[in-house]
Amino acid sequence: MSTRSGLPFFQELCRASDSGARRGRLLLAHGSVETPCFMPVGTQASVKALSPDDLLSCGAQIILGNTYHLYLRPGHELIGELGGLHKFMGWNGPILTDSGGFQIYSLAQMCRIQEEGAEFRSHIDGSLHRLTPELVVEIQEALGSDIMMPLDVCIPYGASYDEAVNALERTTRWAIRCKNAQKRRELALFAIIQGGMFPELRRRSAQELLALGMDGYAIGGLSVGEPKDVMLQILGEVRPVIPRCYPVYLMGVGTPEDLVDAVDLGVDMFDCVMPTRNARNGKIFTSFGHIVIKNAQYAGDNRPIDEECQCYTCRNFSRAYLRHLFMANELLVYRLLSIHNIYYYQSLMKSMRDAIEADEFQSFKGKFYEKRSVKQ
Ligand SMILES: [Zn+2]
Structure with missing residues (x-):
């Protein structure tokens, strides 16, 4: 069990005897979360069409916000001045925010990745921005996110071995910079495991990031167009590398079938736009x-x-x-x-x-x- 400020952060409560599935509990700044859990996506400080009361009545325990969107509009300084994201949107439960990395690669009009950070043009007004690992932590601390994600390097499905190596090495260096930039210790900071569709690179990424002693481990870069059996194979390779004391979060996944199969392999946390986007x-x-x-x-x-x-x-x-x-x-x-x-x-x-x-x-x-x- 990892501990911070004397408070257990993640507890494994019990394990299935015939599966990797497990019950756990996250203890976060704004309350506890029973796992395995699903986080509805509230991109722009709103889970589309739903009020916080609606979310509570649906059984949601924790929601996800998008750093990229909130940084561009209305801006993290404004949200911070107004008392943080929880107060701003009227949601008192835990919030996880992503790092914005995935949105820069998928939404921004232009994107240039250098060692210092990612330069891009806003999809809203074309203005030029640069997100660094340090700024991504500063933004999420201003928002007051219970769980913060570090800036990572995303690669498209089909990327070469060399591209995957470069992305995972930079992702590790950026995770170190994020950890060094963290000031609010009561907020959790996860790491994001990359490595494309190469099992050995996935294991290497996990081992490098585990050495940093982060608060939890996310698996990024899956469900990006690969066949489902490839996703489950990669998951099956990387999941056992992560010790039981850490929560494991499979990012951006997925269908109800995906959730059941991934819980079977020992995943604790999920998010996906699918239930809300499909509803609309x-x-x-x-x-x-x-x-x-x-x-x-x-x-x-x-x-x-x-x-x-x-x-x-x-x-x-x-x-x-x-x-x-x-x-x-x-x-x-x-x-x-x-x-x-x-x-x-x-x-x-x-x-x-x-x-x-x-x-x-x-x-x-x-x-x-x-x-x-x-x-x-
Ligand atoms: Zn119903």
Whole structure:
């Protein structure tokens, strides 16, 4: 168990006997988080279409904010002056912020990576910016993030071995600079394991970063276009390298199936835009697979989205009503479908936590897949 300020930061509570799955608890500046957990994505200090009360009623324990977006607009100094991100957005639970690295590579109009940092043009107004490892920590400390991520070097799927080596070496050097820049010790600082699709580089990245004694370890650069079996293979190679005393976070993943498979391999934390983005597109997750609400078959369907779901939407509204709202572009539909999808993800994580505690994880996983294969 790692300790900071006398407070246990991560506790492993129990392990499944037939799986790498485990139950744990994160103790953070704004409260505790039961793991395995899923973090809804609140890019611009808002989980799209949902209020903090909605998130709590869906069972969310911790949310994710995007450093890149908040740095550009409204600016971390302003949020800091106004009392920090929690106060600014009215969410009192834990928050993890990413480093902005992934967004620089994927959203910025121009991106030049040098040893000092990353230079880029804002996707909003084209203005020129430079993020360094030190500035990324300064931004996240101004936001007051319970868990901060260091600036890392992301590479595209299909990158060469040499590119992967260079990226992982710079990622380690930048992690050291981030750790040296940290002033607020009550906030956790994770490291991000890179190494592309090369198992030996993944192990090397993990070992270099473990030597730094960070507060937790994230696995970055997966779910970037590789086949799912490659993702699980890399995960299976790198996960055992990380000692049990550290929380393990698989970044940007994924579908309900991905979550179940990754928990099976011992992952503790997840984030993904999928439940909220899909909700806004009318794609809804259920215990029997996904449904597309605009399909004509739901026009007169008086049933809830999922008979087993206890969310506000399923307790009060029919598929027919939700389809009507969607077809009429009524704003309410974004909230109602987002509530359902986030509730579904949180319920899935709760079911996995219960299954691990009962030491029935493989049985849970078998039933999870069996149910999805049955045509409703
Ligand atoms: Zn529901």
